Amino acid sequence: MNSRPIPTLSNDWSAGILAATLFLVPAVGVPHDYLLQDTLKSAVAAFGVLAAGLLFFMARCIQPRALAWHWIVLIPVTLCLYALCSSVWGHAYLSAVESLRWLLIGALVFLSLNVFAGPRQSRAFWAIHWGAVAASLWIMVYVWTGLTPFPQGAPPAATFYNRNFAAEYIVTTLPLSFYLAWKHRSVWSVGVSGLLPVPGTIAVLMTGTRSALLALLVYACCAVAWLAWRRVHKLALPDRAGRASLLTTALCVVVLGSIPSSRYSQLPSHNDKLWDHVFARAQSVSSELEPPKSSFNMRVAMWKASVRMLQDKPWTGVGAGAWEVEVPRYQDPDTMLELDYYAHSDILQLLSEYGLVVGGLSLAFLLAACLQRAAPTPPLPQDPQRYALLAALIGLATVSLFGFPLRLAGGGMLFAVLLGMLFSPVAYPVLGSLGKRTYAGGVAVFSLGLLAAVWLTMLAGRAEYHLLRALDYTQQLAKTPKTSTATVHDLVDHIHHEATLGIQANPHYRKLSPMISEVLMAHSQWPEAIWILESVVASRPHVPALLEGLALARAQLGDRQGADAALAKLQALRPAQPAIRNTELVVLANTGRDDTARARAQAWLADGLVDVKLLQSIYALGLKTHDWPLALSALRHRNRLWPEQAADGHFRMGMVYADPAVHNRTAAVEAFRQGLDVLPPAQRENYLQQVPASLRADVEKGT
Structure with missing residues (x-):
């Protein structure tokens, strides 16, 4: 069907609301530690979209007009409906979150089709541009001065908390900035329009984010x-004003990039000049192929797990939002924690969660639609605005291959607006004959949406505030000596109170709650740690580290049944993992089953199924039960398998032989001497001072 122009309304403020939202999402941030940055951005985006939708339909109740429609809106709507359905076999809470996310994206695509059509698109372009400029200026200020009003996990991040999030957003907006510079090349003074893309370009280079550089x-x-295509078709190339604008951009980037800053040396490249920093980051992809703990190799591990997930459930996927729940089952057997809570590839995560039928077909239809819009139409008209939108979507797709910008408020909003503006010229009017009832229904839906957004935002803010407050108290607890009983007791009470309020508001908050329980366990606050761990395990039942912590904590309280239940789930997840044997040994030893624990330990030693941590636990078990041969056997295994720890191992063997219950003076002296022999000369005096005084002279004689 051919598109027809859809008239705008003079009393429709929805375009202004959306434009303001597009500016505010990247420009504003949280100046304190009690709310995460993307939670604020999600709230701003949601309220902006819902308020714009409400005003959009209210204006048409007063003055009815046809609505613009394009089938591209059906893609996010389909994903929204599938997310709701996937709650049957997936994670109900996360499926609901995903359905709301796609519902907002679909609403924003629809609104963009209608309110950012024709001349109004320039308003959206400027809003996106100035929002990105604001974020870019925050990055530049931090790099050059070290000042920032926003808490940052990986600076320079502006208002995004992580520099990768900031770079992925800003780099997506650059084609729009360059389009605005080209559009105003002849209106403004010569070359002045070339200043528009400079802040965004410099900010992306300063972050050094490799997907953004790509x-x-x-x-x-x-x-x-x-340019080559235009030349082949004998179309006009950029004029003098356009070349001057581009030259201004290049010169400004080179000049500003030449300003040194000590802040670059704090980034992964460890350089103090921008260009050295950029080249080092670009080369780091190949250099990081070796270290297994490098960020690139961690991403590769997550991608492999996503592929295994897709192979296991190719048609239906694991359920919307359930990647972070299911990924431990598909990671390498020696991995105890999720490497991250997102796949670091929006494409792979979409396929693994939604399957090939819904996820794959949605991607295929989206790609086909974009390719159709990219195809030139006779007689090859000048249409730079369309190609600027396509370029921005290409940039967003590039960073989405290696990150998760679509899961964040800024990236998801950009995706919807770009898509809506790209297809608004080919949208067609529908529903014009349904009258005011249709628009009144839209008013009702968006009004309910606003009320729901208020409630959900208050709930999310409350959960984060109390959990982050509890985390503050745990940091104080970590610095408090265990001997300060009164202080520890007060801090634990505060932690319990804040964590209770936070978990009641959102029992599915995976990221913060376990951090609280770790510190509580380190201070032997087992009951408080257990209920926090149980709340997380109820939502994330496949994380080995959480089950291990729960089993160990319950064992410390002598809860044999609870410890065994957690241990059984852990063994089912990681049956051949040496770390699980250590957990089993500790559980057996702490729940009154020393004989069983010793028998297991002897069998594992005989079969060589041990690691450093397990050998240390076997040694401790031998000391506890006075099974001296078991303790000595564990130390001999450690000395042989990990010779770098031999000095400590021989010293401990000497202490066992010197124990009054063993009283083997000759063997003790020989063990101490062997430990002394493997030490460098500078450490020997300190070693000798730790040898029992009654044996020190004999040990020195043999050296």
Whole structure:
């Protein structure tokens, strides 16, 4: 069906509300530690979309007009409905969260089709541009001065908490900034329009985010291909004003990039100049192929787990939002924790959660629609605005291959607006004959949506506030000596109170709650640690580290049944993991089953199924039960398998032989001498001072 122009309304403020939201989402941040940055951005985006939708339909109740429609809206709507259905076999809470996310994205695509059509698109372009500029300026201020009003996990991050999040957002907006510079090349003074893309470009380079740097390279390739295409078709190339604008951009980037800063040396590249920092980050992909703990290899591990997930459930997926719940089952057997809570590839995560039928077809239809819009139409008209939108979507797709911008408020909002503006010229009017009842229904839906958004935002804010307050108290507890009983007791009470309020508001908060329980366990606050761990395990039942902590904590309280139940689940997840044997040994020893524990330990030693941590636990079990041969056997195994720890191992063997219950003076002296022999000369005096005084002279004689 051919598209027809859809008239705008003079009393429709929805475009202004959406434009303000597009500016505010990247520009504002939380200046304190009691609310996460993306929670604020999600609230701003949700309220902006819902308020714009409410005003949109209210205006049409007063003055009815046809609505613009395009089938592209059905893609997020389909994903929303499938997310609701997947709660049957997936994670009910996370499926509901995903359905709301896609519902908002679908609403925003629909609104963008209608309110950002024709001349109004420039308003959205400027809003996106100035929002990105505001975020870019925060990055530049931090790099050059070290000042920032926003808490940051991985600076320079502006208002995004993590520099990767900031870079992925800003780099997506750059094609729009370059379009605005090109559009105003002849209106403003010569070259002045070239200043528009400078802040965004500099900010992306300052972050050193590799996916964003790759997106810049993709943009450059697209620009070269576009120029070559125009040349082949004998179309006009950039004029003098356009070349002057581009030259201004390049000169400003080079000059600003030449300003040194000590802040670059704090980033992973450890350089103090921007260009050295950028080149080091670009080269780090190949250099990080070796260390197993590098960020690139961790991403590869997550991608492999996502592929295994997709192979296991190719048609239905594991359920919307359930990637973080199911991923431990698909990780390498020696992994005890999730490597992250997102797959670091929006494409792979979509396929693994939604399956090939819904997720795969949605991606295929989206790609086909974008390719159709990219195809030039005779007689090859000048349409730079369309290609700027396509370039921005290409950039977003590039960073989505290696990150999760679509899971964040800024990236999801950009995706919806770009998609809506791209297809608004080919949208067509529908529902024009349904009258005011249709629009009144829209008013009712968006009004209810606003009320729900208020309630959900208050709930999310309350959960984060109390959990982050509890985390503050745990940090104080970690610095408090265990001997300060009164202080420890007061802090534990505060932690319990704040954690209770936070978990009641949101029992599915995986990230913060376990951090609280770790410190509580370190201070032997077992009851408080247990109920926190149980709340997390109820929502994330496949994380080995959580089950291990729960089993150990219950064992410390002598809860044999609870410890065995957690241990059984842990063994089912990681049956061949040496760390699980250590957990089993500790559980047996702490629940009154020393004989069983010793028998297991002897069998594992005989079969060689041990690691350093397990050998240390076997040694401790031998000391506890006075099974000296078992303790000595564990130390001999450790000395042989990990010779770098031999000095400590021989010293401990000497202490066992010197124990009055063993009283083997000759063996003790020989063990101490062997430990002394493997030490460097600078450490020997300190070693000798720790040898029992009655044996020290004999040990020194043999050296």
